Amino acid sequence: MRYILLTLLLCFGAGQLSAQVTRIDTVDYPAIVVPKKKRYHFNTDYWYTIAVRTYAYEQFPQLLNQPSGQPFHTSYFNGLLFKINDNQISYRLQAAHFNNDIEFDNECEGCFPKVTGKLQNTAVKVGAEKNLNYSRFQPYFGADLGFMVQKFSTKGFENSPVFAEDNKNALLFSPFVGAKLYIVPRIAVSAEANFNIAYTYQKVNNYSDHSFTGAPNQTKRYRWEYFFGPVAAVTLQYSFGILNQ
Template sequence: MRYILLVVLLCIGADQLSAQVTRIDTVDYPAIVIPKKKNYHFNTDYWYTIAVRAYAYEQFPQLLNQPSGQPFRTSYFNGILFKINDNQISYRLQAAHFNNDIEFDNECEGCLPKVAGKLQNTTLKVGAEKNINYSRFQPYFGADLGFMVQRLSTKGFENTPIFAEDNKNALLFSPFVGAKLYIVPRVAISAEANFNIAYTYQKINNYSDGSFTGIPHQTKRYRWEYFFGPVAAITLQYSFGMINQ
């Protein structure tokens, strides 16, 4: 009898335990929601770029007997730039023209201490630039090779009564660094600085018997020159022709 009672008690206990066990696959849980990251694809991959040089603050080769450490000169909207991009390196062609009235120091024995004249400088360059990354903000570096034609004339300036011309041609090597920021996918603003190494040929013509340059009549010089553009160009750029279409 007691064995039958023991079996009954064991059955009742097992039934109570089974009633307290819940199978995991029968429980309903709310769906797990993972917040989605907002993705915005800012495309900067274009085959071609055209740009306008809006501002520059730079030096030019030496004029007459100008002392070393040429002054920096400012110009606005006087250059264009065209680039072909291949996702790795951009190949560029650019031209700039400076045409302003200037005044500068002229150091030589018997010279006028200040010289005024019209300076015209035309520069053509070809080169390449490499982007550090391909995001909206893109630092870059590169180098240009170029040719420069420069002319200074003092004719017509009252405070420079002796007429002289300074003509200079130069071969240029110009390493540079810069950065550009895409305002919208096709439009960017860029700023760069360069250092110019130039081999120049200079011819000075003095059309008077006075000592304007310290050397009468005509002077010819070949020399190496170095000048800097802390703001060689601030450009407004427009890109077109998507690479990945």
């Protein structure tokens, strides 16, 4: 009898154990989801860019007997920029014109310490820039080659003690660094600083009276000059022509 009871007990225990075992191929698991690569929808890749120079704070080549360390001049909305872009380098063409009345120190023996007159400076440059990344905020660097024409005249300034015209032409090499920020797709704000290395030809005409008539005393000279633009240009840029369809 006891063998029968022992057999029944073993069968009951085996049944309980088999009831707790679940076949792995009968269990339902949630489907494995692999997250998709996040796409960047803020496109900054365009073929062309046009820009307006809205602000600049910069130096110009030396005037008359101006001491070293030329003063800085401020200008607004006086330049244009055009760029052709690719995946690596942007090629650029720009022009700027400064036209304003200025006053500066004039260091020479027997000269008055201050000179007042009108300064006109026109610069045209071609160059290339390289972006460090292609995100919404893009630091960049590059260099420009250009030509500058400058004229300073005291004509029409009755309070100017120096009666002269200063004409200067210059070949320029201008390395620069900058950064631009896309406010919305296609529209960006950019700011850059440059350092200018110039080979200049200067012709100064000094007149004996304020009428700018008669034969002037004339001075001509060639020289190397260096001047700085801590804010060479703040530009508002518009880009068009999608580079990567």
